[in-house]
Amino acid sequence: MVKQFVLTILLVLVVLFSGCLPGPKTQITTSISTQPTQSETEKETDPPLETADYFSDENGLVTVKISDGKIGLAFNPKNWPDRPEALDWKTIATPEGDQQTRFFPVEGFSGTVKTVCIGQMSGFAASYTESWGIAVPIAIFLMEDGSLEWVWADPSWYIGGPFEGEDVAIHSMGKIPWLENIVSLSYETTVEGSNKETSIFAQDNAGVRYDLKHPCNFQSTFSGIWRCNLRTEDSYSAYLCLDNQGEARLEKGWPDITTELYVGEYQVYLAEDGLQGARAGNIAFDLALHWSMQEGEELIDVPRTIQGTYLVEFEWGGVRPGFNLYLSSGDNMHTEDGIGWPPVYRFRLGDMPGGLDYGVMEDQELMEYLLSAIPEAGALVHEHGMTVLVPGDTTELADGSVCRDVWLGTDIGDSYIWEFFYTIDRWGTIYQYDSALDTWKVVS
Numbered sequence: 001m002v003k004q005f006v007l008t009i010l011l012v013l014v015v016l017f018s019g020c021l022p023g024p025k026t027q028i029t030t031s032i033s034t035q036p037t038q039s040e041t042e043k044e045t046d047p048p049l050e051t052a053d054y055f056s057d058e059n060g061l062v063t064v065k066i067s068d069g070k071i072g073l074a075f076n077p078k079n080w081p082d083r084p085e086a087l088d089w090k091t092i093a094t095p096e097g098d099q100q101t102r103f104f105p106v107e108g109f110s111g112t113v114k115t116v117c118i119g120q121m122s123g124f125a126a127s128y129t130e131s132w133g134i135a136v137p138i139a140i141f142l143m144e145d146g147s148l149e150w151v152w153a154d155p156s157w158y159i160g161g162p163f164e165g166e167d168v169a170i171h172s173m174g175k176i177p178w179l180e181n182i183v184s185l186s187y188e189t190t191v192e193g194s195n196k197e198t199s200i201f202a203q204d205n206a207g208v209r210y211d212l213k214h215p216c217n218f219q220s221t222f223s224g225i226w227r228c229n230l231r232t233e234d235s236y237s238a239y240l241c242l243d244n245q246g247e248a249r250l251e252k253g254w255p256d257i258t259t260e261l262y263v264g265e266y267q268v269y270l271a272e273d274g275l276q277g278a279r280a281g282n283i284a285f286d287l288a289l290h291w292s293m294q295e296g297e298e299l300i301d302v303p304r305t306i307q308g309t310y311l312v313e314f315e316w317g318g319v320r321p322g323f324n325l326y327l328s329s330g331d332n333m334h335t336e337d338g339i340g341w342p343p344v345y346r347f348r349l350g351d352m353p354g355g356l357d358y359g360v361m362e363d364q365e366l367m368e369y370l371l372s373a374i375p376e377a378g379a380l381v382h383e384h385g386m387t388v389l390v391p392g393d394t395t396e397l398a399d400g401s402v403c404r405d406v407w408l409g410t411d412i413g414d415s416y417i418w419e420f421f422y423t424i425d426r427w428g429t430i431y432q433y434d435s436a437l438d439t440w441k442v443v444s
Contacts, residue, residue, distance in 0.1 A: 217281075
């Protein structure tokens, strides 16, 4: 009896402690695959997986990445046209097997980016580049507060040649003025007669649509002083300045003297379907005469006010960027014998009256001005022994400006090899001739 009791106790102990013994080295597994579970420590220390949204234009020229509030922009070289000066693209492979540049960080935003739309805005005059032969893409960023910001997506701005290196980051061009409470962006094609354009459109919370080529074009007028030749025979001109607060300043005169000064305000019309009272792309001026040389005399062809609306045509190609004004309604900007003149006001970048007149400057002074304004030209002369020649010839540019020619060349004994061709207008703008493109380019 006692023996049977002891055996029973031993059997119970064996059963109880058999779960603590080491198992066999070969375990039998089921056919269902399972993922190993992370320990709590591993879950706390492992970095989270990156989540990103990618956006591209319809031709695959540019890719924008938005990830955790950070913005990156990359270029896809195979989709860009050839250009005379090759770029050092420094590409990397994408997960899809394509080649693209690294993502340049985009910085300088005034707030948080909500989304982006990228496209070629063929009506945005400043986006066309002769080196590429296309309108480079523009990236329009919709911010959380309903405002818009934008960047140029031109790789030549950020990717240098073999000796120039790369920029560290791409910076926002700032807010697009005049537009607020924007809720959506879209890339669209419009057809007007035989003219076909692509552009980026914005819509606000009231349902009003805007073709963004118009505000981008007008925003480019803040960057300089704009000169219009009113009388070609004596270079009597108008000089126009616009700021981003809606204020305008118009001076008239010759390069060495001002005859009239008008100050006041301007308004740009941007909404589609004329919802603001005039067709999109018009500008209205409300200017008052502030000062005149004829003060105290009978004012002849000097109106006290200029209140007119003008359709604006932007021209950024050629040697000098600018825009043309066509009177839509109201006052002419200038009159001759009571008649509006000229028929079209062609404004181009220029200096204010009262400055130096490079059209009558002595040859030696003109040479010194060129060499000081263009360091590369100065180095060719002072360090490499090139010769400067002012032959007395002139070049007439597409906007009617007559410029003085200057050559740089090398003395080879019995003759000279003229290698660099510059021309300078009377306001001091320097152009260099590009023989590959058969065009003049502003270099200073």
